[in-house]
Amino acid sequence: MKIKRRTFLQGMVAAGTAAALTNKVDRATADVSDSSYATLIDLTKCDGCPDQDTPACVMACRAENEHKYPEPDPAMLKPYWPQTKFEDWSNKRDVTNRLTPYNWIFVQKVNVEVDGEMVETNIPRRCMHCDNPPCVKLCPFGANVKMKEGPVYINPDICFGGAKCRDVCPWSVPQRQAGVGIYTKLDPIPAGGGVMYQCDMCKDRLAEGKVPACIEECPQEAMVIGTRSEIFAKAEELRQQYNGYIYGDKQMGGTGTLYVSQIPFEKIDEAIVSKADDPEKAMRVHDTPYNVIDNTSHWSSAALLAPVAGAIGAFAATVAVKKRNKQEDAHDENN
Amino acid sequence: MMKTTEKILRHSNTVRIIHWSVAISGMLLLFSGIGQMPMYKRYNVVLLPGLYWVSDYNITLVIHLIAGAVFGAAILYHIVYHLMQKEFSAMPRSGDVSESIIIIKAMLTGKEEPPHGKFLAEQRLAYAAMGLTSLVLLLTGLIKVYKNTGIVILQPEFMTATTLIHTIATPIFLFLFVAHLGAFVIKENWPLFPTMFSGYVNKKYADHRHPLWNYKEKK
Incomplete structure (x- = not known):
């Protein structure tokens, strides 16, 4: 039996129609449960620890995670061929005013003009632990994972240090250290660039029933952790109390970190951008951070359904041909 | 004329x-x-x-x-x-490995090849390898795509394994792809190349190299 081009196309049209119909069923899966962990950061309470050289949350994080910090092989601290540079923070471990492989939280200080007055705003910044994290979903080695409990975690044993996670994160949170990780085993093959590091929400402490170190040591109790439902309720309560604003509940399709502020985040964001040496690299609190996963989910749905469409198309085309052949045989017999 | x-x-x-x-x-x-x-x-x-x-x-x-x-x-x-x-003429059969070795030897030494059916034994093996790799890539790819359709969180260890299998299968697919094209370096295979465009092959060639192919019975 031979399938003619017309029949084949009929099959493909049938398959395409089936795909289009099934594609209309919009997915609304939300695997982030209400009982997973979320955190709240109250910007009204956070004062940036003005009496200390380094904010307490930053010091606590460093003390807690010091044993996880990279110890690079000096021989591997060399340019990523054919590039002429490499990323090494091992001799800048004391940097605390930005994210680095040795500093997983920092307090961003910015003066925001409110009703003609300049108000100092302190924003503890670290991984937002997104609900739909592009860093996790696009890592080609599966090194980044989103745990059901809420944390986003990078496995240093698998990470190749390609820094794609940083590129797709609108806040450029993961930071790369050269000279460590699986890529060193491939040397001199020029592949990989180290390991990416970031806040893991102190997942090991959470497993032991403790709160993250930064939260435990905050003297202002500006940071809180709880179940997602508790934190979202608390954030809404504070928002109403302050007649304020929430950041992180809708951005990126939702995150596990909610900031509550009396000052609109648009104003804070404007101040961050205007203060930045390079606005393109500023760690912003913009309303529409770009999530490549959210923005391509319709293509993902189409790709998921396409094999079904192909199978239906082949079935429909073959059945159509068999039916036509049967009719032709009957016609021949009658003649 | x-x-x-x-x-x-x-x-x-x-x-x-x-x-x-x-x-x-x-x-x-x-x-x-x-x-x-x-x-x-x-x-x-x-x-x-x-x-x-x-x-x-x-x-x-x-x-x-x-x-x-x-x-x-x-x-x-x-x-x-x-x-x-x-x-199922492209599916591998018992004895295809040993027959493939004979075919490759014949190609290298210029000796007479054994008679073929519609497909050569090595083509059936290549089809199986490419088919299997494609299925692995498709299956792991679909799992990866599924998690991108929304807020879908799968077991981290499962996702890591799936992602690594997909990434490792990619160079295998690339190798098989290049090997598939490389088959046309061999002169004996040249007449097969145009068939992927026109669909047709010379009867003389078919009768000579594929005498076990009973093309007359094809529907």
């Missing part, structure tokens, strides 16, 4: 359309998948004329998803179509 050459139908329209759908989408998947590794910026591919965009993950991801849709649809069409037609 013009001399005409009798032709035999080797690949139907359906087979050729599916073949080229898989081939073209496969090439696009390799190109966009390597872009997702990420490699193009690292190795300065972005500096080549007209390729400044290849390090943009948004673009290569959309290309990968569209090509993946075509690839997945074509593979399932192929499987269902040939199952319903009960056509």
